[in-house]
Amino acid sequence: MAPDPWLSLYDAACQVAQETAERIQERNRYQRNGESSAKLNVVIRSLLQSLREKIEQLKELLLRAVSTRQITQLEGDRRQNLVDDLLTRQKQLQASYQSEGPGPDVTRSSLMSGGVKRGVSNPWLLEESEETRGLGFGDLRQQQRRIIEEQDAGLDALSSIISRQKQMGQEIGNELDEQNEIIDDLTNLVENTDDKVRSQTRHVKLVEKKSTSCGLLVVIVLLLIAIAVVALWPTS
Template sequence: AATQPWLLMYDATCQAAHEVAEKIQERNRCQRNGESATKLNVAIRSSLQSLKERIDQLKDLLLRAVSTHQITQLEGDRRQNLVDDLLTRHRQLQASYKNEGPEPDVIRSSLMTGGVKRGVTNPWLLEEPEETRGLGFDDIRQQQRRIIQEQDAGLDALSSIISRQKQMGQEIGNELDEQNEIIDDLTSLVENTDDKLRNQTRHVKLVDKKSTSCGRKLPP
């Protein structure tokens, strides 16, 4: 698979950091042996400046790639972590050059192991995700558009399901209202029927009482 230009530039920048570390280590050996290190100091200063420019260029290209959706946000975050590591290594190399930091071989070891905190080997040699490996910028852009279209389709389907559930809820609510109205009507009908039964019962009792009274007045 073809390697993307950014990754090629990143590998070259990491190699440049290794070379700076080796020059500083050589400079330190010369100083310990009492040899002149003037030329090495000039070369180191120039290399450190070039290294910083390379890192800044990586940052600019990465920002452009993320903003134009040439790479995924996840890949952008991964590459940003790599750039941050390079910036840290550059500061360490500057401190070592000024004899204010650890020996360059320690820095080189940290570079090769990616630092203890990361727990990975050669972070800049990590392979790209399978989804973007070997793809050019246009291909990645098309892939991003396809992913967005699929996400939009999923959101549309979810919205349709929610709308149907809302409609079902409204229909259930309407049916409950109708059932409540029927229950209210039945309650009123029962109450009316109960009132009529009570009235009929009182009427029957009254007629029965009058009938009994009339029967007592009849001659034996």
């Protein structure tokens, strides 16, 4: 499976956010030691700008993917939550950059451990689920790919079912067409048989009529013969 551009961009944005937090901690250490932090400020501003641009790109890609149905609505909501969390990190990093840095132990603890100590806001403060807690970027990406693969497998199964149902519908339609043709043939056969029966009935009636006429003629002839025989018979 080809890498998902959105996930690759998300990983890159997370790495920029991590690097920004480390640079802010380094800047704060320079300031506490009285050293110049001008170069680091330039680097941090560039990283923050890059992070903002990547977040905007993530928003645009996500909107396009959801509108064109390249991903499911559930996956779109999940990615939107990731973008919202990343946007919160960006705002917190921006606030940390603009404020004076705390002591080194407090900064490292707040940035790396995910807790809030001595009233310092944590740029990486994020409520994680039990499933993702303690996972690195690589593990999260692998988990996301596994979820996408499971969704793809479910869509493939659904597509297969729909394809089978379509094939069954076509077979049923073909069977109905054949049955209709048989019914049409039977209808034509019945009509032809009915015509033949009517024709034979008329023929029988005609024969009966002729037979009746012939019988009457025979009777008359026999009577005439009998009369002639009686008339010609000599009397004593």
